[in-house]
Amino acid sequence: MIEGLLIGVQIFFSCVIGLYFLIQLRNTRQSKTNLFNDSQEKYEKMQRMRYIKLTQPLTEKMRPKSEEDIIGQEDGLLALKTALCSPNPQHILIYGSPGVGKTAAARIALEMAKKCELSPFTSTSKFVEIDATTLRFDERSVADPLMGSVHDPIYQGAGAYGQAGVPQPKPGAVTKAHGGVLFIDEIGELHQVQMNKLLKVLEDRKVYLESAYYSSSDEHTPPYIHDVFRNGLPADFRLIGATTRSREEIPPALRSRCVEIFFKDLDEEAIMKIVERVIDREKLSIESDAKEMIPDYAANGREAVSILQTAYNKMLYDKQSNIKKADIEWIVKSGRYSKALHKKLNTGYYIGKVNGLGVMSTSAGMVLEVQAVAKKVASGKGHINITGVIEEEELTMQHSKAKRKSMAYSSLENVLTLMKTQYQIDYEDYYIHVNFPSGIPVDGPSAGIAMFSALYSALFNEPVPGNIAMTGEVTIHGEVYPVGGVSEKILAAKKAGAKAVIIPKENMQGTFAELGIEIIPAQTVKEVVSYLWDIPITQKAENILHA
Numbered sequence: 001m002i003e004g005l006l007i008g009v010q011i012f013f014s015c016v017i018g019l020y021f022l023i024q025l026r027n028t029r030q031s032k033t034n035l036f037n038d039s040q041e042k043y044e045k046m047q048r049m050r051y052i053k054l055t056q057p058l059t060e061k062m063r064p065k066s067e068e069d070i071i072g073q074e075d076g077l078l079a080l081k082t083a084l085c086s087p088n089p090q091h092i093l094i095y096g097s098p099g100v101g102k103t104a105a106a107r108i109a110l111e112m113a114k115k116c117e118l119s120p121f122t123s124t125s126k127f128v129e130i131d132a133t134t135l136r137f138d139e140r141s142v143a144d145p146l147m148g149s150v151h152d153p154i155y156q157g158a159g160a161y162g163q164a165g166v167p168q169p170k171p172g173a174v175t176k177a178h179g180g181v182l183f184i185d186e187i188g189e190l191h192q193v194q195m196n197k198l199l200k201v202l203e204d205r206k207v208y209l210e211s212a213y214y215s216s217s218d219e220h221t222p223p224y225i226h227d228v229f230r231n232g233l234p235a236d237f238r239l240i241g242a243t244t245r246s247r248e249e250i251p252p253a254l255r256s257r258c259v260e261i262f263f264k265d266l267d268e269e270a271i272m273k274i275v276e277r278v279i280d281r282e283k284l285s286i287e288s289d290a291k292e293m294i295p296d297y298a299a300n301g302r303e304a305v306s307i308l309q310t311a312y313n314k315m316l317y318d319k320q321s322n323i324k325k326a327d328i329e330w331i332v333k334s335g336r337y338s339k340a341l342h343k344k345l346n347t348g349y350y351i352g353k354v355n356g357l358g359v360m361s362t363s364a365g366m367v368l369e370v371q372a373v374a375k376k377v378a379s380g381k382g383h384i385n386i387t388g389v390i391e392e393e394e395l396t397m398q399h400s401k402a403k404r405k406s407m408a409y410s411s412l413e414n415v416l417t418l419m420k421t422q423y424q425i426d427y428e429d430y431y432i433h434v435n436f437p438s439g440i441p442v443d444g445p446s447a448g449i450a451m452f453s454a455l456y457s458a459l460f461n462e463p464v465p466g467n468i469a470m471t472g473e474v475t476i477h478g479e480v481y482p483v484g485g486v487s488e489k490i491l492a493a494k495k496a497g498a499k500a501v502i503i504p505k506e507n508m509q510g511t512f513a514e515l516g517i518e519i520i521p522a523q524t525v526k527e528v529v530s531y532l533w534d535i536p537i538t539q540k541a542e543n544i545l546h547a
């Protein structure tokens with residue numbers, strides 16, 4: 001009787017367990033069918049999407065394809081080729097404004113290096129492009145498209161590796177670029193931690209990934225995974241970083257590992273060539289006054305191509321047969337393009353007005369006007385005013401931040417001291433105003449001699465020739481100290497129509513003779529005065545200067 005009862009219970013439980021597994025099996029089948037149905041639906045949708053194609057935008061079509069297509073960047077392109085077409089290609093940093101051809105030139109330079117016998121690049125070398133502004137910094141490195149990451153079993157659900165409890169490495173851009181070039185656009189925006197990791201990879205030429213789930217003694221871990229964790233993922237590439245930031249803003253550790261190349265801002269001539277190239281290739285019909293307007297409003301190559309693309313679309317929309325001046329005027333107005341300032345120097349003489357020279361954050365030179373007025377007032381009632389300069393600057397040091405008076409502001413103080421000690425002008429008896437017009441905030445010491453000359457001209461009523469430009473730092477003893485970016489400044493002065501440029505003697509280089517403009521090296525402000533107003537330098541002044 002008890003035996004019969006036990007058998008009954010056994011049969012009952014067997015039925016329950018059998019039923020349970022039957023339901024499980026049905027559920028699994030059901031979810032598999034659902035998964036496949038869902039996936040099939042998505043797959044079909046994707047196939048339909050692949051048939052939809054918009055035509056290639058002009059900006060894409062007009063991407064430079066060969067060396068000849070890069071306009072106005074001969075020096076930059078040559079420097080790129082030299083760095084890459086070598087048995088030991090170098091890492092490169094390219095500085096330059098947006099849309100001046102940095103990315104296009106880097107691509108072309110790699111293509112040329114691939115054909116160069118000396119270089120280790122081969123036809124399979126890849127150009128991997130990544131934008132630092134879109135690289136999100138993830139402290140846990142769960143997803144790191146630059147360095148690569150590890151999908152730990154807890155993150156990846158029921159995949160084969162996850163089920164086996166094995167961490168799965170995901171190669172990043174540094175590995176994808178192995179054997180080729182890794183191009184990082186806007187490299188100056190890279191997070192500090194990512195920058196440090198990148199420097200380490202440049203050193204090691206491989207990237208090490210870590211995971212708490214990796215065990216070197218686990219026999220179930222496939223050999224590929226052991227190899228990755230033991231020897232790292234290969235990452236032997238050449239880095240080309242592009243940035244619109246200035247050299248000073250880029251970490252010195254990166255700069256010291258790279259050859260630095262500067263791309264120029266494109267002038268009207270270069271932009272016109274780009275415009276003509278697009279018109280030619282696309283067989284666009286455009287009236288000549290419409291064409292001539294474009295370089296006045298396009299600040300770079302990308303803008304030039306984009307204005308043309310919009311003009312072409314407008315022409316089609318209006319059912320016209322050619323692009324007219326009115327179309328470009330409409331684009332300029334609706335796109336809020338502002339007219340480029342191509343400063344041209346005048347040949348007249350001016351009191352209290354001097355052409356200084358500066359360097360923009362993009363390393364291009366520019367002419368900066370410096371104005372000064374000086375009016376004698378009752379003794380001790382003087383007032384000093386300086387406008388158009390940055391008043392204070394913040395310095396970031398290794399472990400702290402500090403503030404100081406801007407260098408342009410300090411330069412004026414040097415000039416005032418000089419006026420008092422060497423020219424017996426007590427500024428407390430004068431109303432003095434020095435102004436930098438044009439709205440560009442000025443800083444740095446290099447406007448020193450321009451400020452000095454403008455103030456000297458205003459104080460002594462001495463007119464200054466309008467076709468001379470100058471750069472140099474002034475000390476309180478009247479010496480002219482060297483400054484940066486002198487060749488870019490000379491080129492900017494030449495483009496603006498200057499007859500001569502005064503520069504610090506220490507900055508003088510033999511190659512300046514090829515620039516086709518008179519260069520006047522000056523060691524002291526007395527020499528500047530002597531050149532501008534032909535006042536002989538007295539032995540006395542020399543003695544004061546070198547005391």
Ligand SMILES: Nc1ncnc2c1ncn2[C@@H]1O[C@H](COP(=O)(O)OP(=O)(O)OP(=O)(O)O)[C@@H](O)[C@H]1O
Nearest residue numbers: 062063069070071098099100101102103104301302
């Ligand atoms: N120097 C140039 N010569 C010929 N075309 C140019 C030049 N500069 C820009 N262009 C045009 O502008 C487009 C964008 O240029 P590119 O992407 O190389 O500029 P970039 O300097 O890398 O800009 P960004 O810093 O914004 O990435 C090119 O595809 C090309 O059509």
